[in-house]
Amino acid sequence: MKGNLIIISSPSGGGKGTLIREILRTVPDIGYSVSYTTRKMRDGEVDGKDYIFVSEEKFRELIENGEFLEYATVHGNFYGTSVAQVQKEIAGERDIILEIDVQGASAVLKNLPEAVSIFILPPSFERLRERLIKRATEDLDDLALRLRNSFDEVKRFDEFKYAVINDDLETAANQLATIIIAERLNHTRQMTAIQCILDSFDD
Amino acid sequence: MKGNLIIISSPSGGGKGTLIREILRTVPDIGYSVSYTTRKMRDGEVDGKDYIFVSEEKFRELIENGEFLEYATVHGNFYGTSVAQVQKEIAGERDIILEIDVQGASAVLKNLPEAVSIFILPPSFERLRERLIKRATEDLDDLALRLRNSFDEVKRFDEFKYAVINDDLETAANQLATIIIAERLNHTRQMTAIQCILDSFDD
Numbered sequence: 001m002k003g004n005l006i007i008i009s010s011p012s013g014g015g016k017g018t019l020i021r022e023i024l025r026t027v028p029d030i031g032y033s034v035s036y037t038t039r040k041m042r043d044g045e046v047d048g049k050d051y052i053f054v055s056e057e058k059f060r061e062l063i064e065n066g067e068f069l070e071y072a073t074v075h076g077n078f079y080g081t082s083v084a085q086v087q088k089e090i091a092g093e094r095d096i097i098l099e100i101d102v103q104g105a106s107a108v109l110k111n112l113p114e115a116v117s118i119f120i121l122p123p124s125f126e127r128l129r130e131r132l133i134k135r136a137t138e139d140l141d142d143l144a145l146r147l148r149n150s151f152d153e154v155k156r157f158d159e160f161k162y163a164v165i166n167d168d169l170e171t172a173a174n175q176l177a178t179i180i181i182a183e184r185l186n187h188t189r190q191m192t193a194i195q196c197i198l199d200s201f202d203d
Numbered sequence: 204m205k206g207n208l209i210i211i212s213s214p215s216g217g218g219k220g221t222l223i224r225e226i227l228r229t230v231p232d233i234g235y236s237v238s239y240t241t242r243k244m245r246d247g248e249v250d251g252k253d254y255i256f257v258s259e260e261k262f263r264e265l266i267e268n269g270e271f272l273e274y275a276t277v278h279g280n281f282y283g284t285s286v287a288q289v290q291k292e293i294a295g296e297r298d299i300i301l302e303i304d305v306q307g308a309s310a311v312l313k314n315l316p317e318a319v320s321i322f323i324l325p326p327s328f329e330r331l332r333e334r335l336i337k338r339a340t341e342d343l344d345d346l347a348l349r350l351r352n353s354f355d356e357v358k359r360f361d362e363f364k365y366a367v368i369n370d371d372l373e374t375a376a377n378q379l380a381t382i383i384i385a386e387r388l389n390h391t392r393q394m395t396a397i398q399c400i401l402d403s404f405d406d
Contacts (some may be wrong), residue, residue, distance in 0.1 A: 061356030119390070124403040151404045157397050163390040175388055183379055187366040194360050200327040201354045
């Protein structure tokens with residue numbers, strides 16, 4: 001038996017970070033795949049926990065060494081997922097969450113179509129704009145560009161198996177947890193238990 | 204948007220009847236597809252609610268008229284699923300549960316691979332034997348035959364997407380509900396809502 005790789009993606013400002021923290025707090029037997037990035041650390045972020053923050057030089061070296069399941073540039077920064085970490089986690093019975101942008105999710109799903117993919121959507125573009133302004137960690141100059149990118153990303157919802165609309169945080173977190181628990185009931189996850197039942201047959 | 208067809212199957216004595224009654228009581232927006240059968244009505248069963256009980260002559264007439272999505276014989280009795288009823292139910296937003304034997308499930312899944320298929324397993328064959336003896340609506344003579352049939356059916360678990368082991372009723376009912384709710388979050392079920400979000404983009 002092995003864990004599921006749970007791919008969670010959303011346009012920026014979709015609120016997936018908060019949702020994932022809630023899932024890690026409430027759902028048992030689940031871990032988080034920490035991505036590498038070259039972007040600047042934001043206030044409150046912890047190196048090695050939120051991301052592994054590296055220089056562009058180091059990132060290029062990791063690419064050369066084939067260390068990434070996927071990598072991509074978003075708004076001029078590199079983001080990458082370590083092959084080794086994902087393999088180590090799903091070899092056990094724990095699920096692992098991969099928080100990743102839409103391009104990256106698309107690349108991982110090509111390699112691992114059995115992954116559980118979930119797309120988090122904002123309830124509307126008006127609400128997405130408000131969230132981006134409220135966060136405002138980047139210049140507001142590129143707000144229009146970000147919204148346009150988000151629109152293009154939302155159009156790709158059908159590359160994901162599940163869609164969760166993040167209107168109310170509690171509802172969305174419950175929906176996310178429901179998907180994760182249901183996917184553990186997939187027959188492939190229950191092979192060992194079912195073999196025990198078959199072995200109990202006394203011919 | 205349309206509802207999901209939820210196929211629930213188990214070997215006899217697997218306890219799916221009780222579980223389904225629990226789901227119909229606790230999960231909103233879900234109905235039950237009543238099958239036709241030629242078997243005798245059991246104590247407590249209601250014609251038109253548990254099954255539509257018909258003569259073998261009538262059943263053969265319905266087959267002739269192409270009224271069944273699938274039909275099968277189990278222990279010498281006919282069981283069949285009405286095309287019309289299933290189509291009517293899933294055209295709305297309601298899910299519909301189809302309680303069906305393993306042969307029948309297999310036939311429906313060939314025609315409707317997008318159906319959500321769930322296999323209910325007994326926790327062991329010892330427990331299955333106890334349940335069959337406790338129910339004892341049929342001669343106990345064919346108990347050994349039933350158990351052998353059940354064994355052959357359990358081996359077909361991998362034809363179903365999900366597997367639920369019915370050890371504790373409450374746990375199994377919760378797992379069943381979790382699967383049904385999670386499948387409503389499939390992106391194909393959320394097309395209309397996502398289109399509204401896309402339309403909210405103010406270019």
